[in-house]
Amino acid sequence: xxxxxxDDFDLGRELTxxxxxxxxxxxxxxxxxxxxxxxxxxxxxxMTLEHYPGMTExxxxxxxxxxxxxxxxxxxxxxxxxxxxxxxxxxxLVACASAHRQAALEACNFLIDWLKTKAPFWKLEEGTAGAxxxxxxxxxxxxxxxxxxxxxxxx
Amino acid sequence: xxxxxxxxxxxxxGIAEEEVSPPVEVTNVGELLTWLQDRGPGYAEALADLxxxxxxxxxTYADPDxxxxxxxxxxxxxxxxxx
Numbered sequence: 001x002x003x004x005x006x007d008d009f010d011l012g013r014e015l016t017x018x019x020x021x022x023x024x025x026x027x028x029x030x031x032x033x034x035x036x037x038x039x040x041x042x043x044x045x046x047m048t049l050e051h052y053p054g055m056t057e058x059x060x061x062x063x064x065x066x067x068x069x070x071x072x073x074x075x076x077x078x079x080x081x082x083x084x085x086x087x088x089x090x091x092x093l094v095a096c097a098s099a100h101r102q103a104a105l106e107a108c109n110f111l112i113d114w115l116k117t118k119a120p121f122w123k124l125e126e127g128t129a130g131a132x133x134x135x136x137x138x139x140x141x142x143x144x145x146x147x148x149x150x151x152x153x154x155x
Numbered sequence: 156x157x158x159x160x161x162x163x164x165x166x167x168x169g170i171a172e173e174e175v176s177p178p179v180e181v182t183n184v185g186e187l188l189t190w191l192q193d194r195g196p197g198y199a200e201a202l203a204d205l206x207x208x209x210x211x212x213x214x215t216y217a218d219p220d221x222x223x224x225x226x227x228x229x230x231x232x233x234x235x236x237x238x
Contacts, residue, residue: 122232136235
């Protein structure tokens with residue numbers, strides 16, 4: 001399941017709901033992204049996440065389907081927020097449940113890596129020197145490309 | 156054709172979305188971007204470096220040689236920074 005929303009989410013409630021009643025699940029891997037108060041040595045007071053309504057949901061659905069094609073998952077959930085967020089706020093949740101830990105952990109890692117380089121979100125940081133659009137990072141591209149090899153195998 | 160601009164492309168062009176009717180010579184993404192560069196100073200600045208511009212046609216990532224036509228939704232944006 002994927003959700004794109006302005007509102008915060010209750011982490012405990014979401015994770016409980018994801019696997020409740022499914023006793024085939026032996027492991028649940030979770031990534032939660034939070035707003036930092038520093039970026040490259042500069043203080044960040046807040047950030048605003050913009051996205052492309054429609055394409056965002058389409059991309060997240062595709063990425064989730066790819067994860068479920070690659071790993072035997074019992075359940076998966078991606079929640080990504082948009083709008084204005086402050087340090088400490090939750091931005092994104094990726095959770096994957098599987099019979100065994102390896103599939104859950106790898107799928108979770110894959111989902112956040114791909115999401116970061118494909119899903120159409122942009123961060124505008126508010127710092128002491130004004131607002132700045134966050135630049136993309138080569139390290140994120142490198143992290144996502146780790147999974148490309150398996151792409152070829154899958155095809 | 157409906158154009159959408161996001162993040163600093165929206166800031167620099169001063170436009171979030173617009174309807175355009177490019178000339179018939181504009182048949183693909185690359186030609187559309189070149190045509191847009193000449194539409195005014197905001198466009199020229201926003202589209203100065205085409206290497207850093209991502210394009211989606213009807214909500215799917217598209218290369219410069221991807222065709223565009225009347226009725227398409229074409230979005231222009233910088234590399235994504237979510238997560």
